Amino acid sequence: MADITGRVVIEAIPKDDEGKKKLAAFLMRHSEHATADSIALMLSQLPVVLAKKISEEKGGALAAILEKVGAKARFIPFSQPPQSPEPVPQKEGESEKTPPSLVIVCIVILCVGIGMYALLKAKKSNPRYTSADTNRKWVSVLYKDKNFQSVENQISALSYKDDPGKMYELYRLYHALGRIRNKKDIAQMEKTLNQWQAKKPESYIPLVIRGCFFIEKKQPESAVKDLEKARELYPEDPNSACNLIAAARELNLPREKMEEYFEQAISISPNHVGAYLEKFEYLKPSSRGTSDEMFGFARKAMSLSEEEPLLSFLMVSAYEEDQKTNAAKENILGKKEIWTLTQKLYDDFFKKYPDDTIRHACYAYHASMAQKYEIAAEQFDLIGDQWIEDACWDFPEVYTQSRSLAYIRKGESLMLNSQYDESVSYIQNAIRYYPSADAYFGLGLAYWNEGQAKRDKSLLKKAETAMEKALELDPKHEAAKEHLTELRKAMSGF
Numbered sequence: 001m002a003d004i005t006g007r008v009v010i011e012a013i014p015k016d017d018e019g020k021k022k023l024a025a026f027l028m029r030h031s032e033h034a035t036a037d038s039i040a041l042m043l044s045q046l047p048v049v050l051a052k053k054i055s056e057e058k059g060g061a062l063a064a065i066l067e068k069v070g071a072k073a074r075f076i077p078f079s080q081p082p083q084s085p086e087p088v089p090q091k092e093g094e095s096e097k098t099p100p101s102l103v104i105v106c107i108v109i110l111c112v113g114i115g116m117y118a119l120l121k122a123k124k125s126n127p128r129y130t131s132a133d134t135n136r137k138w139v140s141v142l143y144k145d146k147n148f149q150s151v152e153n154q155i156s157a158l159s160y161k162d163d164p165g166k167m168y169e170l171y172r173l174y175h176a177l178g179r180i181r182n183k184k185d186i187a188q189m190e191k192t193l194n195q196w197q198a199k200k201p202e203s204y205i206p207l208v209i210r211g212c213f214f215i216e217k218k219q220p221e222s223a224v225k226d227l228e229k230a231r232e233l234y235p236e237d238p239n240s241a242c243n244l245i246a247a248a249r250e251l252n253l254p255r256e257k258m259e260e261y262f263e264q265a266i267s268i269s270p271n272h273v274g275a276y277l278e279k280f281e282y283l284k285p286s287s288r289g290t291s292d293e294m295f296g297f298a299r300k301a302m303s304l305s306e307e308e309p310l311l312s313f314l315m316v317s318a319y320e321e322d323q324k325t326n327a328a329k330e331n332i333l334g335k336k337e338i339w340t341l342t343q344k345l346y347d348d349f350f351k352k353y354p355d356d357t358i359r360h361a362c363y364a365y366h367a368s369m370a371q372k373y374e375i376a377a378e379q380f381d382l383i384g385d386q387w388i389e390d391a392c393w394d395f396p397e398v399y400t401q402s403r404s405l406a407y408i409r410k411g412e413s414l415m416l417n418s419q420y421d422e423s424v425s426y427i428q429n430a431i432r433y434y435p436s437a438d439a440y441f442g443l444g445l446a447y448w449n450e451g452q453a454k455r456d457k458s459l460l461k462k463a464e465t466a467m468e469k470a471l472e473l474d475p476k477h478e479a480a481k482e483h484l485t486e487l488r489k490a491m492s493g494f
Contacts, residue, residue, distance in 0.1 A: 008059045010048040012072035016218055018250070019070045021286055025324060026069045026394070068395075129387035129396060132357045135176035136389070142177055142209075143189060148196045151177070152205050161238065161269040164308045171274030172390065174239050178212025179389075189213060204233040204240070211243050220250035231264075238272050241265040245278035249287060258282050271308040276301050280314050284321055294318050305345075309352060312345045313359075316366055323369060333370035342366060343375075357383060361391035361399075368402045373409030377426065380406055404434035408442045420450035437474035440466045444480070448487055460491050 014020050059075030066073035138154060141147050158170040180186055193213060196206040207230035214223035224247045231240035241264035248258040258279065265275035283289030283297050298318040305312035316333075319342070323332040333339060346363045353359065364379035380403045393399040407430035414423035423446045430439045444466035451459030464487055470480040 007076055008062045008066075008073060009076050010066060010071050010073045014070040019218075023066075023069050023071050065397075129385055132383075132386040132388045135173050138173060139176060142196075143185075143192050146192060146195070148199065148206070152200075152203065155205055159237065161236065164269070164271055164273065164310075167238070167269050168273040168310065171239055171242065171272075171277075174208055174212050174243070175390065177209045178216055180213070180216045186217065190217075202233065204230040204237065207233070208237065208239055208243065211240070211247070215243065215246050215250060218250070220247040223247045224251070236268060238265040238268040238275065241268070242272060242275045242278055245275065245282060249278070249282045252288065255282075255288070258288075271304055271311060273308060273310050276311055276314060280317065286321065286325055291322065294321065309349050312349070313362070316342050316345060320366065320369065331369075331371060333366060334372065339370050339372065342370070357386060358388050358391040361388050361393065364402075364406070365392035368406060373406045374413060376402070376406035377410035401434050401436075404430040404436065404439060407433070408439055411442055411446060415446045415449055418449075418453065420446060420453065424450070435473070437470040437477045437480065440470035440473065441477060441480045441483070444470065444483065444487070448483075448490075452490075457491065457494050460487065460494065463487055464491065 013023055056075055056077070063073040063075050138151055142151050155170065155173065158166045158173065160166045180189065190210075190213065193206055193210040197203075197210065200206065207226040211223040211227040211230065214220065214226065224244065227240045227244045227247065230237070231244075234240075241261045244261040245258055245265070247253075248261060262275055262279045265272050269275075280294065280297060280301070281287055283293045285291050285294060295315075295318050298314040301311040301314040319333050319338055323330065326332065333342060346359070346366075349356070349359060360379050360382050364376045364383065367373070367376035367379060387396050387399065393402075407426045411423045411426035411430065414420075414426060424443065427439060427443045427446055430436075431443065444463045447459050447463035447466060451457065451463060464484065467480050467484040467487060470477050471484065474480070
């Protein structure tokens with residue numbers, strides 16, 4: 001039977017602005033040439049064809065990934081045409097225009113359609129990450145065991161408003177318990193939270209968690225009701241007001257209302273990290289604020305870093321946002337003065353808290369964004385085979401691919417310094433995480449250089465095998481083609 005081929009079509013995108021931005025950001029991250037404007041144009045006219053010819057297996061895998069970031073996508077065989085919107089009538093004398101989706105598709109298809117499929121396939125051979133997030137335990141205690149009292153006890157143990165560290169852990173725990181990880185779990189989560197609230201109507205805790213859940217579910221009006229009620233029952237927990245900031249953002253409430261919630265939160269717990277994070281999200285240009293407002297608030301937060309070191313990282317987040325949203329796709333974090341500040345903030349933090357795995361993961365993320373790959377590789381080494389749910393990275397797949405790239409670049413740097421054994425080790429580790437054509441090409445270069453230096457033909461043979469594997473994974477890898485030809489010439493005259 002002949003293989004079924006077709007295309008992947010995005011038929012619907014999220015209706016809310018936040019969902020649209022998340023999908024656009026995802027497509028931007030996995031396209032080498034697209035701009036924010038081209039992505040927005042592409043998504044403005046549905047359906048959007050992301051692959052003009054792709055196998056059923058690859059198409060199904062790509063559609064599944066797009067579903068995870070909020071799009072409605074599916075594989076459509078060539079025997080079944082996609083449902084297109086009605087054509088817009090043209091004015092007399094106006095030339096026929098190609099729909100934006102068909103113009104922009106060529107920009108996105110290579111990295112999104114094929115690259116993400118390869119990444120998904122590579123996951124099967126990747127080492128399994130262990131969770132470094134203790135909050136996942138409490139998710140199971142709540143939704144699987146329905147042990148409401150144990151969850152309340154844990155929250156009470158963290159409820160020390162004069163201890164910023166515990167307050168931050170409490171903020172993260174509330175969000176972990178309200179986070180929707182899979183759409184199919186929504187009904188059961190809501191049922192469990194309703195049961196808890198009905199069983200303990202005098203407790204504010206299930207109301208705060210359900211408020212976080214409703215924000216995730218895009219029902220901010222319901223979130224406000226729960227969080228206001230929680231604040232009435234127990235005014236001493238700053239997380240009710242803190243999460244009302246997030247609800248204000250979703251409801252597009254005036255800044256005055258957001259500021260009211262922020263002041264309520266920090267009046268209970270000064271320097272409450274969660275309150276600062278939520279206000280920062282409100283002030284982002286991509287949300288309800290402006291660049292000046294975002295950077296002004298980040299500078300204010302950084303001035304308080306002696307009292308609460310985590311607040312200093314809002315300045316790094318501001319530069320991160322600036323880099324993500326600038327139309328020229330400029331490497332803002334990588335600029336000398338900005339990276340110098342970023343590096344100092346992390347170095348100063350690790351002097352006090354060397355074992356903070358979340359911050360090591362965020363440092364790897366920002367170093368990868370800034371293309372400071374050797375620093376990123378060092379951080380990945382410190383983290384080990386761990387995954388932290390809310391540590392800057394959106395998806396384990398992107399985390400894995402970025403780790404592999406950092407190891408390739410680290411290996412290349414070691415190779416240039418004639419540290420061949422270390423170079424090979426790093427690139428082999430890159431392959432262990434994500435066996436890409438680039439990784440095998442890098443391994444071939446490392447073996448080739450080592451073989452030349454040591455006059456060892458067996459190493460050149462390993463280089464040839466690695467280059468062949470690169471071309472097996474990507475037959476259009478021009479660098480591998482050219483270098484393999486040169487390598488074979490060198491081997492013949494060795």
